[in-house]
Amino acid sequence: MSSSTSSATTSKLSRPVPFTPKRPLSATHLSDDGSRLPRSTTPSLLGSAKKYKAPLSSESRTRFNSKPALGSVPPTPSRPRSKSRENSRPKTPSSPRKGTDSPLLMPHVSEMDVSRIDPEEVLVDSETVEAGDISADIDESLLNTDYGGEDKVLVSIRIRPTHNPIAWDVTTATKPKTIKLQQQYTKSAAATPQDFRFDExxxxxxNKPVYNAVARSHVCAAMDGFNAVIFAYGQTASGKTFTLSGDEDQPGIIPRAMKDVFAYIRRTPNREYLLRCSYLEIYNETIHDLLAPPSSSVSQPVQIQGTGPNIILTPLREEVVTSLKGVHEVLQRGEGNRRTASTDWNERSSRSHSVFRLVIESRERGSGDDGVPSGRTTPGFRPPTPGGPRLQARGGRSVQTSVLSLIDLAGSEKATSDKDRTREGKYINTSLLTLGSVISTLAENSAKGKSDHVPFRNSKLTRMLQPSLSGNARISVICTINPDASAIAESTSTLLFAQRIKKVQLHAQKKEVVDTDALLERYRKEIEELKKRLAEKEADAPVRSRRLSAREQLDESRAMNDLNARIRQLTKLILTSQSVDENKGDESRPASPAKIDFDMSPYQLQQELLAARRQLETQATQILSLEAALLARPQLPPDAPESDKDKLLAEQAKTIRELEIVVKGYEENLGEPLRAVREDVEKEWAGRLEKEVRVREEKEAWADELVKQLEKERKMRMKLEEERQALAAFVRKFDQLGLGGLGAPPLPPAKFNPPMPTPGGAAAVFAQRQRNRVSALKGEPAMEPLTETESPIRLGGVSVAEPSLLEEEWDAVVDEVSIELEKTGMSMSPTITKSGLAMRKLNQSPVREVLSQKENVPV
Ligand SMILES: Nc1ncnc2c1ncn2[C@@H]1O[C@H](COP(=O)(O)OP(=O)(O)OP(=O)(O)O)[C@@H](O)[C@H]1O
Structure with a gap:
């Protein structure tokens, strides 16, 4: 410690406080002089669930153990620190720490899982809080802390005690308190060390003064309806877990906060509470639900859904707690699951962020005269809406919801020079780096009134913290530092982070779910009253106006206009609130994406979405008209008395508040669920759509192929038809030529190029015809025509005989000639060739006569 430090600014660090080495929970601990003292038997909420720490990086370990070159060297601890740390660390999850229930034996299915119970049945109030659940050492004087007025992050530095030389000077007597590097440790002798100023x-x-100074007001704020986040940031082994969880002797922020929660409930007899907690771990950019069975937490990591401030963690197990013991059990179970999931517990606990969340819902207790005596008597189970309140607003009692998040971040030391950084290391770095840049951007935006993009989405941690870091939370950050000279770089980096986060602007607001029934009832009553007043004024008007001056008459008419305007406005509000309420009560509408019936046809879903969109549009129009009505409110004359102005302002503020409630209800009841539904529907159907598109493409390809085949077939048919016609023409020609014996007919033009005739085609028809002709000449009955079935080719359902073939024709001719010869008694010589004979006989036979009668047949 610098000798220049004045007595007024004497740091507590000048008196070396014994460093508490990482140790297993035991009945003894080291006193200042290193001897073991009996441990206090005060039970700690996290007593058996204390987080064991990671081993230090080799770099840090060297620093931890290295002897300083400068400054006074404090006495060496009785036991080497590194050894003590080694000994204190449990080896692996398979050898759980003594006193800790084996997680494997723990029941993973909890009776208090909020999805299984009726929230109305598990309310906590001042009467149900057990005396033992109230902190014995609650400092009542600190209870009225003005936690609501602060719009900046509360940033505190906690310096871990050490035996090594200390590199920092601390001034705690001033406000704000300051910390700066001792001159001798600055890079150059001329450099002036920077003064860092902090709230604490x-x-x-x-741990008690730490809790009172940095966390208590935030816990109370959370109980009063504000979101609150308390997180510890700092390099490995600087005391984050000691500050948040503590040990049996020194319970940390979490156990003290939980005690205060129940103490607060005890002190607030007019409200009833529903408390539910969840416990998460972010490791390697995966969020594990520590309250889910380890197997399912690995196979089904928690996802962050939603955008902006409306973030939902799903699937996330929430446990309802009704007593401090319940919280203790939940924490223990979470720790147990965390150990089970890790192969090296120390490494993992240092490299992961753990988040304990307590959701606090509360409403005024029923008085009994509102028709709903108490929520406790409300039967029935309502499926929970992710992110939404479980309690229901009743009989004019709105429900306040807030979340208290207690976060133990991973070690923030800079990336080491080790090139082979593991995957985890990289992720942690990314996660904390993103936190750093998010904080920087937020601080810049706040300081310079800018609205630069904030990279919340770059890591799970910042995405999860987005609603809080965006301003809607009271935030307290405890930056823990190791004051050793060996850790100057890390400590400086932590202090810079702390300084940046101080600049972030907050505007936390309470979240209230309004009992719209009660609101409507109030509007109705007010309308009735206003109407009565208006009617009275109207009835009085003729008499009064005679007595009033012109100025007073003007005022009177303005007042009546005001009344009318207010009545119109309230009537519109009722309409808007009713439609919001109708939606709220409509069970058929999917309040939660989980309720969507994905088996509905896309058309039905589309219709649903369209209907919802129409409703949204109507709501938006109503809001616009309300806003217009608000703007169009009559103005007071400039010389109106201040009291009138105040009254008008108060009324307008009231209307604005009502409008806000309606808009909020509209957003929460319609906007967000619809967005969620849409996202889910789109996600669900994207896969199916892709499949359908694929099938359709295949079918189209098949259809194209079919069309091509048909076209080919059509062409073939046309060709066949052409050929048929050519052959028919040929046959006709042949017919015209008669038997074609003498003066052989010319061959058909080459372009016809008929195929070689096949037996049984046109030849058969031709032969038949000839036979019929001969028969007709002889006066014999015509021979049976060829049946359709004998026809070899059909076209368009019409049977068409193929043109005959020459060979066949010749056969037919010979047959005919034979018949003629038989009939005329002529004999044939067997040596004569068929054709020669035919020709000869034809020339001589009476047939020739018959044929010669035929036109154009050369005989
Ligand atoms: N203010 C303190 N007083 C006494 N002992 C302390 C203090 N701060 C830290 N320690 C001790 O230092 C050791 C390391 O502290 P702790 O485990 O809280 O570090 P950490 O920052 O959480 O580390 P990690 O990043 O690995 O999670 C523990 O044995 C703890 O008991």
Missing amino acids: ILTGSE
Whole structure:
């Protein structure tokens, strides 16, 4: 410690506080002089679930153990620290720490899983809080902390005690408190060390003052309806877990906060509470639900859904807690699951972020005269809406919902020079780097009134913290530092982070779910009253106006206009609120994406979406008209008395508030669920659509192929038809030529190029015809024509005989000639060739006569 430090600014660090080495929970601990003292038997909420720490990086370990070159060297601890740390660390999850129930034996299915119970049945109020659940050492004087007025992050520095030389000077007597590097450790002798100023700078091993200074007001704010986040940031082994969880002797922020929660409930007899908690771990950019069975938490990591401030974590198990013991059990179970999931517990606990969340819902207790005596008597189970309140607003009692998040971040030390950084290391770095850049951008935006893009989406941690970091939370950050000279770089980096986050602007607001029934009832009553007043004024008007001056008459008419306007406005509000309420009560509408019937046809879903969109549009129009009505409110004359102006302002503020409630209800009841539904529907159907498109493409390809085949067939048919016609013409020609014996007919033009005739085609027809002709000449009955079935080719359903073939024709001719010869008694010589004979006989036979009678037949 610098000798220049004045007594007024004497740091507690100047008196070396014994460093509490990482150790297993045991009945003894080291006193200042290193001897073991009996441990206090105060039960700690996290007593058996204390987080064991990671081993230090080789770099840090060297620093931890290296002897300083400068400054006074404090006495060596009785036991080497590194050894103590080694000994204290449990080896693996397979050898759980003594006193901790084996996670494997723990029941993973909890009776208090909020999805299984009726929230109305598990309310906590001042009467149900057990005396033992109230902190014995609650400092009542600190209860009225003005936690609501602060719009900046509460940033505190906690300096871990050490035996090594300390590199920092601390001033705690001033406000804000300051910390700066001792001159001798600056890079150059001429450089002036930077003064870092913070709300709180805490030293020592006592956790109670730390809790009171940095966390208590935020816990109370959460109980009062504001979201609150408390997180510890700092390099490995700087005391984050000690601050948040503590040990049996020194319970940390989490156990003290939980005690305060129940103490707060005890002190608030007019409200009833529903408390549910969840416990998460972000490891390697995967969110594990520590309350789910380890197998399912690995196979089904928690997803972050939604956008902007409306973030939902799903699937996430939430446990309802009704007592401090319940919280203790939940924490223990979470720790147990965390151990089971890790192969090296120490490494993992240092490299993962753990988040304990307590959702606090509360509403005024029923008085009994509102028709709903108490929520406790409300039967029935309502499926939970992700992210939404489980309690229901009743009988004019709105429900307040807030979340208290207690976060133990991973070690923030810079990336080491080790080139082979593991996957985990990289992720942690990314995650914390993103946190750093998110904070920087937010701080810049706040300081310079800018609205630069904030990279919340770059890591799970920042995405999860987005609603809080965006401003809607009271935030307290405890930056823990190791004051050793060996850790100056890490400590400086932590202090810079702390300084940046101080600049972030907050605007936390309470979240209230309004009982719209009660609101409507109030509007109705007000309308009735206004109407009565208006009617009275109207009835009085003729008499009064005679007595009033012109100025008073003007005022009177303005007042009546005001009344009318207010009545119109309230009537519209009722309409809007009713439609919001109708939607709320409509069970058929999917309140949660989980309720969507994905088996509905796309058309039905589309219709649903369209209907919902129409409704949204109507709502939006109503809001616009309300806003217009608000703007069009009559103005007071400039010389109106201040009291009138105040009254008008108060009324307008009231209307604005009502409008806000309606808009909020509209957003929460319609906007967000619809967006969620749409996202889910789109996701669900994207896969199916892709499949359908593929099938359709295949079918189209098949259809194209079919069309091509048909076209080919059509062409073939046309060709066949052409050939048929050519052959028919040929046959006709042949007919015209008669038997074609003498003066052989010319061959058909080459372009016809008929195929070689096949037996049984046109030849058969031709022969038949000839036979019939001969028969007709002889006066014999015509021979049976060829049946259709004998026809070899059909076209268009019409049977068409193929043109005959020459060979066949010749056969037919010979047959005919034979018949003629037989009939005329002529004999044939067997040596004569068929054709020669035919020709000869034809020339001589009476047939020739018959044929000669035929036109154009050369005989
Ligand atoms: N203020 C303190 N008083 C006494 N002992 C402390 C204090 N801060 C830290 N320690 C001790 O230092 C050791 C390391 O602290 P702790 O485990 O809280 O570090 P951490 O920052 O959470 O580390 P990690 O990043 O690995 O999670 C523990 O044995 C703890 O008991």
